[in-house]
Each structure stands twice: as C-alpha cells, then as structure tokens.
Amino acid sequence: MYKNEVYLKNYFLSHRLVTRDLISYINEGSYSYRPTETSMTAAELVEHMLTTAYQFAAMAAEKDPAPLHEEREQLSLEAMAERYTSETVRLIETMDTEHLEKEIDLSSTLGVKAPAWKVVEMMIDHEINHKGNLFVYIRELGHTELPMFVKA
Amino acid sequence: MYKNEVYLKNYFLSHRLVTRDLISYINEGSYSYRPTETSMTAAELVEHMLTTAYQFAAMAAEKDPAPLHEEREQLSLEAMAERYTSETVRLIETMDTEHLEKEIDLSSTLGVKAPAWKVVEMMIDHEINHKGNLFVYIRELGHTELPMFVKA
Numbered sequence: 001m002y003k004n005e006v007y008l009k010n011y012f013l014s015h016r017l018v019t020r021d022l023i024s025y026i027n028e029g030s031y032s033y034r035p036t037e038t039s040m041t042a043a044e045l046v047e048h049m050l051t052t053a054y055q056f057a058a059m060a061a062e063k064d065p066a067p068l069h070e071e072r073e074q075l076s077l078e079a080m081a082e083r084y085t086s087e088t089v090r091l092i093e094t095m096d097t098e099h100l101e102k103e104i105d106l107s108s109t110l111g112v113k114a115p116a117w118k119v120v121e122m123m124i125d126h127e128i129n130h131k132g133n134l135f136v137y138i139r140e141l142g143h144t145e146l147p148m149f150v151k152a
Numbered sequence: 153m154y155k156n157e158v159y160l161k162n163y164f165l166s167h168r169l170v171t172r173d174l175i176s177y178i179n180e181g182s183y184s185y186r187p188t189e190t191s192m193t194a195a196e197l198v199e200h201m202l203t204t205a206y207q208f209a210a211m212a213a214e215k216d217p218a219p220l221h222e223e224r225e226q227l228s229l230e231a232m233a234e235r236y237t238s239e240t241v242r243l244i245e246t247m248d249t250e251h252l253e254k255e256i257d258l259s260s261t262l263g264v265k266a267p268a269w270k271v272v273e274m275m276i277d278h279e280i281n282h283k284g285n286l287f288v289y290i291r292e293l294g295h296t297e298l299p300m301f302v303k304a
Binding site: 015035036038039111112122125126128129130131132133134135136137139140144149150152 | 167187188190191263264274277278280281282283284285286287288289291292296301302304
C-alpha cells in the first residue's frame with residue numbers, strides 16, 4: 001500500500017481533469033445557474049472546489065497559500081481552473097515520503113490532526129463530492145453526454 | 153501510510169453513514185423523482201450505489217457476490233441500505249493485510265488490474281461521487297438542512 005507524491009498527484013488529476021471537462025460545459029450565461037434557491041451557483045461551486053483543494057494542499061505541504069486571484073478580477077472558470085490546478089499540483093509535488101507521514105495540525109480549521117497524505121486524500125474526497133454535485137448541474141444545463149467520474 | 157481493513161472499513165462508513173442520512177430524507181413519494189429526463193430516479197441512484205459498492209467489495213475480497221435482494225421484492229431504500237451496508241462491511245473485514253496487497257484482475261469489468269486496497273478505495277470514490285449527486289436531489293426535494301459530506 002505504498003503511496004508517494006507521484007501517486008497522489010496522479011490520483012488528484014484523475015478527478016480534477018474530469019472537473020475541468022465539466023467546467024468546459026459551463027458557458028458564461030450559465031455561471032449564475034443554481035438548482036435551488038439555497039444552492040451555490042455553478043460559478044460559486046467551481047470556485048469553491050478550486051480554492052478549497054488549493055488550500056488543503058497548502059495545509060498538507062505546510063506552505064502559506066498565497067491568493068491566486070482577486071475577487072474583482074474578471075477570470076473565466078476555465079482560466080481559474082488552469083491556474084489553481086497547476087499550483088495545487090506543484091504543492092503536492094513538494095511533499096516527499098517523509099513529509100507525507102508528518103502529522104498536520106488542522107485543529108483550528110477542521111478540528112483534527114492527520115498525516116499529510118490523509119490531508120491530501122481528504123482534499124480529493126472533497127473534490128469528488130462536489131464534482132458529483134456538478135454532474136447534476138451540467139445535466140440540468142442540458143448536456144447528456146457526460147464523461148466518466150474518473151479518468152483512467 | 154499504513155492502512156488495514158479496519159482503516160478501510162471506517163473510511164467506507166464515514167461516507168456510507170452520510171448516504172444513509174440522505175436516504176432517510178427520501179420518502180416513498182419521492183422514489184421516482186429525477187432532476188432531468190435522462191437522470192436516474194432517486195431510488196435507482198440509491199440502488200446503484202448500494203449494489204455497486206457491494207460488488208466492488210466482493211471483487212476486492214475475491215468472493216462471489218450473492219444477490220441480496222430480488223427485483224420483485226418490495227424493499228424500502230432504508231431496508232436495502234441496511235442489508236447492503238452490513239454485507240459490504242463484512243466483505244471488507246475479511247481482507248487481511250496480505251490480501252489487501254494482492255492484485256485483483258478487473259480486466260473483464262473495468263479494464264484494469266489493481267491491488268485489493270485500491271479496489272476498495274475506487275469503491276469509496278464511486279460512493280462519494282454519487283452521494284454528491286444525491287445531495288443535489290435531496291436539496292431539490294425541499295430539504296435545506298443537510299449533513300456534512302463526511303462523518304468525522
């Protein structure tokens with residue numbers, strides 16, 4: 001059951017690349033689509049996925065997560081996905097096997113302590129969960145030919 | 153990064169118990185709800201999650217997955233969840249550390265070979281993905297106080 005930073009990077013990308021495929025279905029006219037009044041909009045959901053994964057990866061790597069975009073910045077979801085994905089991958093790549101076993105203190109944010117590899121896996125679970133939400137949004141936006149939930 | 157069958161059982165349950173919470177929101181009148189014409193109904197989605205996880209666990213454990221219910225059987229989703237969850241957990245518990253490292257041949261179904269632990273993790277990813285779908289269904293059915301996507 002050996003996992004290293006290369007395994008975790010590829011595991012992350014096997015889901016993030018599907019997220020990117022789904023983002024490509026959302027045109028600007030659909031950014032404000034929300035299934036119910038209490039739901040996040042499509043744009044809010046995607047931004048939440050991208051920024052949370054990046055913050056989790058930074059916490060795992062014990063790096064300071066510099067903001068990658070400003071609220072007033074006009075950025076397409078696709079451009080945002082490209083920027084956050086490359087920085088998230090870069091953070092995963094900084095962790096060697098020894099660091100991956102290091103206990104990370106998330107008491108102040110998530111109320112738990114966990115080894116860095118588990119923090120990365122929690123980040124991927126968060127991505128899969130919200131990608132599962134996004135699949136329903138995309139189908140509701142009229143798309144019926146959808147990708148598998150994970151890339152081989 | 154040591155993981156054994158106890159870790160995997162608890163990891164599975166940290167998501168399955170949320171699935172069960174969501175199922176409790178679906179009354180019989182909502183079993184046939186589907187967000188779009190091409191979507192699975194709520195009942196079909198839940199049955200797909202329960203049976204697929206059980207089949208994945210059986211493949212990982214190299215056990216023959218006996219059918220746990222018949223199509224004509226009238227079974228509530230909650231009863232179905234209870235039956236499948238306990239059998240899926242039982243299958244995970246059969247795998248010792250040596251078995252978890254054993255390569256499982258899924259060429260005929262998924263086109264891959266993977267160690268048993270990875271088959272279990274693929275099963276959990278499948279659960280998280282469709283639970284993400286289910287969260288949107290439940291919100292669309294009028295529920296706004298929803299649980300976290302994973303139980304601590």
